[in-house]
Amino acid sequence: MNVSYRWLSEYIDLSGIEPQKLTEMMTRGGIEIDSVPSRNAGVSNVVVGYVKTREKHPDADKLSVVTVDAGTGEDLQIVCGAPNIAAGQKVPVAKVGAKLPGIEIKKAKLRGVESQGMICSARELGINDKLLPKEQQEGILVLPSETEIGRDILDVLALSDHILELDLTPNRSDCLSMLGVAYEVSALTGRSLRLPDPGQDLYAAADKTSDHISVRITATENCSLYTARYIKGVKVGPSPLWMQNRLIAAGVRPINNIVDITNYVMLEYGQPLHAFDAKKIAEGRIDVRLAKPGEALVTLDDQERKLEPHMLVIADGEKALGLAGVMGGANSEVTEDTTDIVLESAKFDGGTIRRTSRQLGLRSEASARFEKEVDPSRVREALDRAAGLMAKYAEGLVTEGIAEAETASFEPAVVRLSLDRVNGMLGTSLSSLEAETILTRLQFAAVSAGNDVWDVTVPTRRGDMTRDVDLIEEVARLHGYDEIPTTLIEGASTAGSLTKPQAIRRELRTLLTNAGLQEAISYSVTSAQRTGLFPALSGEDVKPIALAMPMSEERSVLRTTILPSLMEAAAYNLTRKNNDIALFEIASVYHSDEEALTRLPQEKPRLALLLAGSRRAAGWNRPAETVDFYDAKGLLETAFRRLGIEARISYEAAQPEGFHPGRTAAIKLETERGAETIGYVGQLHPELQREFDLPDTFAAELSLAPVYEYADNRIEYKPLPRYPAMERDIAVVVDRGVSGGALTAAIEASAGELLESVRVFDVYTGDRVAADKKSVALALVYRHAERTLTDDEVTAAHGNVLARLEQSFAAELRK
Incomplete structure (x- = not known):
């Protein structure tokens, strides 16, 4: 969230609090600010000028000689190369001696004609021209005709400003608006707020909104409140320059007065709005519903979106008009020919908007706010505020009343808070008056319940306040983290230690890495084909668990065994001439016996290792030695010996699918239930080796759960034998x-x-x-x-x- 210091000062008196000081206060109060860049990139002595005449340069086809009134009493002659310069324009003029980013303006002669300054483009003024309308991105910056001649351009374009770049945590969605930040600064400074007039006395039209539009919510679980106003006779054109300046400062590109007003109010209130061309709404009906199977919508970015039944849309009697909370549709877009507007303000379910936005890869300023849940109390206020601005700056006539539908009501949360709990958790000795003062600064209504206990009513704009510990955190940050004294920890303490499974995994990692193996960390997702390679390890009845939104076909299901991942890693290394492979991985596999999950799958810990190539490289005095079955078996025996279960382990010839039928053994563990097969060790099947382009490869995979149960890695010391054997x-x-x-x-x-x-x-x-x-x-x-x-x-x-x-x-x- 980019916050303009000048814009913020309209809601709260910031005199005596410079931008850097405000940044320090907010950061110490828990709202981190990444940087505070100035909008003035080094501009001085640039004023508004009026182009009186424009003539072609006598010796250059692409240059013009213009006469400019810059409010100095004398006209200036300036040579300009911009193709869009014309007589009658108001433009930024850098006089002789002016400074631009990296440039100082001096008297000059261009092809023999004297130039007494420079007419500037937005880029030359240090403005991000990508945020300007397309017609303003090439050539000089043309200012509105009502702009005062001779006025400093820093004031005209609001460049004497600083931008606070807020790095908000997900719980502080209230600060995704100028008013939310103003509430925060008010709480930190104790200064009062000046809130904007939402403009409720707007009615200039004789008819009512209900005469033109009706609203219905069909998807009652996905939308709790939908409101709309009808505005007649609007004139679509540029928005006021002051509004464009604020939008640009916030990183939003101005488009026209209607769209700019909806964006401006969204930034001000944190409530996204959308304007529909009323004539494009069939039958004057709006229905908030879920998309129909196979339905598609061309959004405002001219991309056709294939919709799914879980996606929320705004529709009329015939078609979808927009993706609710994400982006409007091109079929109801406001254009230069639009005269009547239906203005929308709603409370959509955050989870629904988040899922739609992510699935379509379509993230907008609106979706970023809806998915964190907007303040329901501002839905109607923002609607009225925007309607009032459209009446003022688009000459619209606002019809009486609001067309709305509501499926759920919202009440402020009431949280009980005690002073003893505040001081007990913070280690402070705050008085009742100090705690109440902090709550008052936050504009939280606190009603005494006796004995320094309050019932605190939290405004709906702070949806993150649900428990007393949330309020205690607010008290802590407004009291000042630096003011909280150091206190000794009270209560019973428990010495930290590893759990038995954690200790065993650490022991296995140490042992195997000391033996020369390298630990692999591979994807927990694989292809459905890979899950069927080792059915004896995964289980005959295990069903692959498909991902809802896979990255690719090769990463579409959760793995049921680890060995295929190690085989892929081995093949990857071999193609890069790393011929001696010794890998292991300790990770989880995921098993379920259901095609469609109705309960959580089982997460099972496993150990897998894989060996290929040489055990020892050839030397001048010895040949190379390739790995074999007994290298893999020996590593397991060493691990079992270290874990104290060697006596419980036995090996039995086996022929599981995926392994060599004559060079494989089942690993059995003697338990209270009898001998159980916990894994397999052996050579991979020759067909698998050919499929993965592997040489003779030996591998093992075993379940760690029974190992955790029976392992006893305590070291028992015995005296050396005194008698001969x-x-x-x-x-x-x-x-x-x-x-x-x-x-x-x-x-x-x-x-x-x-x-x-x-x-x-x-x-x-x-x-x-x-x-x-x-x-x-x-x-x-x-x-x-x-x-x-x-x-x-x-x-x-x-x-x-x-x-x-x-x-x-x-x-x-x-x-």
Whole structure:
């Protein structure tokens, strides 16, 4: 919101408060101001001149020699190159010695003709000419014919002004108007306001508004109040220069007196208005309704908008006339031929306007205000104010009465506030009188309820005031944040700490990055095709959750697995010659079993990792080593060991869709409910690798929710062993389908408490064993914590092991 200091001073006395000081006061009061630029870009000694004559330059086709009366008593001869210069115009004249932005005007000769000054364009005066009417953007600036000759151009164009650029937070929509800012400054300074006359005594026409127009609200949930006035016999033309100056200062381009008045009142009251050409409204009926299926509207920017049934429109008996609260339609636009006006002022639902504006990519000054909710008490006031200005500056005749429809009433909020709560929350010792004075400055009516408690009636212009803490904040900022003393915190305090899931995620990130992986942060949205790549990870019954407004087809649904995102990242890196990929991501996936959501989807935490390329680059003394299944599995084992659940984890051969059928394992976690599959680790299916242009790629994805439940990452310290261990190695011949994990599990179950560890150190298949057999070599370590073992004890335990292997797997001891 750009606020003109000069315009603001019409509503409140700012004498003694310079723009910079006002900026400091407002910023300290909670309304941040980004900058306070001056409208005068360095202009001096420029006055209004009257072009008496214009003649062609004798030696230049594109130059003119003009005689100008600048109010000095002597005519000035000026050489001008502007194509639109003409006798009889009032123009800005920079006399000799004048200064323009970057220029000082001196006497000069142009092609042999003396020039005693310069006739200026808007751009040369430092004005943003893009905000001027198109005919004023090229050539010199032509002033209204009634402009006084010799008057300083700084006064004529209101350039002796500063613009306060307010950076408003969403809750302070009341300051999206000059009156709202004036209320704010009044509260900060304690000075009284001078509010404009809304112009209720306007009736110059003998007939009534109801004779010409009727209003109905069909979409009762989307519009609570719609009002209209009928104004006859308007003359469309330029608006007064003072009004144009104020609009330009606010960053709004003047168009004509009708449109400018609606914009002026919107800036003044914060209430958007719209003017329709009355003759283009069929049957004199206005209906506020939702758009019909397939309905379209050409808006004032000459763009055809395809409307949807949730969009609110203003319509007559035949067609839509405008997008309510966003932009009017070209089919009811005010033109030079317009004579009768229907002037609209309404209270539309902010959510409806916001959704329409965003979906159409059409944001306007009106929508910016409606979507933050306008003050319902100003709807009729702004309507009357605009009608009065049209009567004055467009010679319109305002018919008696207002055509209106209302579906909801608005009452000011009443909030109970106690002095004890104010002082308790702020740490102050304000008296009852001080608190009441602040509320009075805010123009909040406070009625005593006894014992320093008030029932505070909040004006509807401050819709952000709904609770006592909101009022306490107002007291704090008007009392002055710098005046609030430092006080000790009272009450019970809780030491901050990470939750168990947060601590586990941090531990996993540290462990995996230390292992050489890089963390990826990918989109949570993907394509519907990608969600079907790993059904075992997402779940067979899971339905993709579609976005209402997707960025693209590739980002149209919430992801159900993380691996496709990592595969896209890997493919992106490989095409850029980054051939060694080691990525992981800890993020959420989103599951629902509904096609059309009626309840919130489930958000499930996941860990995924992906490896491709070399584990170790080739060197002069060693070949390159490519990653394999055991790199991915080893990373998971390291993580499970650090989280204290290694003993609960087992792996089982699996063939889930999307993974290689012979190089994949299901990750199982032993829980109180039994062994549960929490994820998969393995090589991607060759077809997927070809689709993504990936080499042999190994990946894993697992659910973190059960890990959170059973993880125990407390470190348990054990003393170093004092007694020696005894090692026994065995090699057994078993069927090829028997896994090493099954053998080690059987050994641990049968060896008893003397067994310290067991591991597989060799697997052999070849000529020395049958084609359907393999030889598995295992190393067993026996130890007792409190004494030295005897050969007999170890032999007995080892005998149990061999018997168990023979019984369970038909294992034969290999000689």
